Amino acid sequence: MRITVLTGSPHRKGTSALLAERFIAGAEDAGHEVFRFDAAFEEVHPCLSCGRCRIAGERCVHRDAMDRLMPNLLAADLVVFATPLYYFGMPAPLKAVVDRFYSVHYVLTKNRKRAVLLVTAADGHEEAVAPLRSHYQRILSYLSWEDAGVVAALGCSSRGSLERTRYPEQAYQLGRCC
Numbered sequence: 001m002r003i004t005v006l007t008g009s010p011h012r013k014g015t016s017a018l019l020a021e022r023f024i025a026g027a028e029d030a031g032h033e034v035f036r037f038d039a040a041f042e043e044v045h046p047c048l049s050c051g052r053c054r055i056a057g058e059r060c061v062h063r064d065a066m067d068r069l070m071p072n073l074l075a076a077d078l079v080v081f082a083t084p085l086y087y088f089g090m091p092a093p094l095k096a097v098v099d100r101f102y103s104v105h106y107v108l109t110k111n112r113k114r115a116v117l118l119v120t121a122a123d124g125h126e127e128a129v130a131p132l133r134s135h136y137q138r139i140l141s142y143l144s145w146e147d148a149g150v151v152a153a154l155g156c157s158s159r160g161s162l163e164r165t166r167y168p169e170q171a172y173q174l175g176r177c178c
């Protein structure tokens with residue numbers, strides 16, 4: 001299976017990076033092929049809503065790191081969103097990537113992909129991640145994708161605190177079994 005992992009954090013060794021690493025380790029141990037795209041370290045311009053991509057024979061006007069992501073995204077059987085919670089949602093670099101799905105929206109809806117959400121949050125209450133869970137589910141339904149699992153690591157604002165929980169192992173097992 002081909003898997004594309006999209007991360008959102010500006011911390012290379014942060015909490016959501018640990019969940020992404022454990023998920024990828026599980027997926028690779030199971031023999032899956034993984035492509036990782038760290039949105040916070042890539043040049044991805046925001047969608048201009050210019051509509052050019054919706055004209056027959058045209059494509060997105062931007063030439064940036066999405067050109068490298070796109071073939072992997074389109075070919076993926078599973079797309080993973082690995083992100084910290086920022087103001088009850090996803091960080092801007094990851095949202096910029098999701099907004100750029102617009103240029104290939106109809107292609108993305110055709111081959112019924114599956115998706116995973118890996119999220120870390122400082123807040124220890126489930127209600128804190130409810131808006132992002134809901135956003136994720138709504139994006140999936142809009143794209144006709146299927147949810148393959150969520151790991152919501154609550155109460156984890158540092159890598160050390162996350163390492164002492166069961167969440168990294170949950171991410172590993174999800175990667176192995178997805």
Ligand SMILES: Cc1cc2nc3c(=O)[nH]c(=O)nc-3n(C[C@H](O)[C@H](O)[C@H](O)COP(=O)(O)O)c2cc1C
Pocket residue numbers: 009010011013014015016017083084085086087088089120121122123124128156157158
């Ligand atoms: C701009 C910003 C907004 C945040 N918003 C929230 C929030 O709404 N709820 C929450 O529980 N934690 C929030 N946090 C804390 C992060 O989600 C938390 O520290 C997370 O573990 C960071 O993940 P990372 O190490 O992968 O970057 C916020 C942090 C930042 C920097």
